[in-house]
Amino acid sequence: MDATEHTADPTPPRSRRRLRNSLVAGGLVVVLAAGGGGAWAADRFLVEHVEITDVSAYEAANSTAPAEDSSDATDSASDATTDAGAVLTDSSYVDGETSVTVTQVVTGSGDDTVTYYVADVLLDDATTLRSAFAKDQFGQNITETTSSIAAANGAVFAINGDYYGFRHTGIVIRNGVIYRDAPARTGLAFYTDGTVEVYDETMTSAADLLANGVWNTLSFGPAIIEDGAAIAGIEDLEVDTNFGNHSIQGEQPRTAVGLIDENHLVFVVVDGRATGYSRGVTLTELADIMLSLGATTAYNLDGGGSSTMYFGGEVVNQPSNGGERGTSDILYVAG
Structure with a gap:
């Protein structure tokens, strides 16, 4: 995630990529030549800081999922048939x-064309929706493409998540396991009973959420729909105070998740920054899309070049960078 991904930018994607690469290369020269602030910036935004090296093992040791008992032998045979x-x-x-x-939806025409992808998801159980981290590690600046993370976890469907690894704050609970407890903003909680709730991180703790049945949390935002209505003033909200992550206003590529009913979710990825194909949407327009799909709760996730939908072994949308950009995490349904 960088500053260009959350502000309007008329520069063509390929030119932006060249500019970004030049800035990164230039920044590294500054780091080598001057140290100081440049070294801090490289450490903050480029260097991987791994806190958990083997997430799969960590989850196996700390999962709150019910333990398997003798009756599960029959269930396992049934699952194999399924x-x-x-x-x-x-x-x-x-x-x-x-x-x-x-499904793909196209609205408008010419410069006003908007193209987005909708995934209507029904779950047999809320825990069927899972999260996975890049490289099966937890920490800052650890990234892989959405499709790579999805393939490594046997996903049939996936979207990019909240890019938790760009920041060190927020409550991060994934697959029933606590990874971070640093309340900072409005989050989204997925419960094991199939419900989804917008909540204030600063009014609770990861332990309390877990005790109340939370399976996954997301920490990005803003929330765009609550109690069946669009939230007022969303165009003026900021995600947090991280450098390059203040503004998410304007017409942008977007990723969002919404609840229609218990265990019935809707995911939307809006493409953008491509004249004649898709201009992107504002947060208000994103809320309108989610409302039109029946969402009673909806939440904005990391967007810009991160916005990616994966299904059946391939990326179905057209990320604004001209190709996938690395991200820190995904939400997925295994195949």
């Missing part, structure tokens, strides 16, 4: 009571 009966097409996936349906 897996054998899973059906994947170009736009849908069905496995028992879990289903994912992906």
Whole structure:
């Protein structure tokens, strides 16, 4: 994530990429030549800081998921049958009571064209929606593309998450495991009963959320729909005070998640910065899209070049960087 991804920028994507590369290279020269502030910037934004080297092992040791008992042998045999009966097409996936349906929507014309992708997701159980981290590690500045993380975790469907690794604050609970407890902003909580709730991180703790049945949290924002209505003033909100991460206003590529009903979610990825294909949308327009899809709660995730939807082994949208950009995490449904 960088400053250009959250402010309006008329520069063509390829030129922006060349500029970004030049700035990074130039920054490294400054680091080598001058040290000081340049060294701090490189350490803050470029250098990986790994806190947990093996997330899979960490989750296995700390998961709050129910322990398997003897009755699960029958369930396992049933699951094997279900897996054998899973059906994947170009736009849908069905496995028992879990289903994912992906559609493309195009509105407007000419410079006003907006193209976005909708994934309507029904879950057999709330814990079917999982999170995964880049390189199976937790920390800052650890990134991989959404498709790489998805493939490594056997995902049939995935979107980019909240890019938790860009910051050191927020409450991070993933797959029933606490990773960070540094309340800072408005978050989104997914509960094991299939409900989803917008909440104030500063009014609770990771331990309390976990005790109350939270399975996953996201810490980005802002929330754009609550109690079935668009939240007022979302165009004036800032995510936090991180450098390059203040403003998310204007017409941008976007990623959002919303709740329609218990265990019924909707995910939207809006493409942008491509005249004649998709200009991107404002937060108010994003809220309107989510409302039109039936969402009663909805939340904005990392956008710009991060906005990516993956389905059936490939990226279905057209990321604004001209290709996927690395991110720190995804939400996914395994195939």
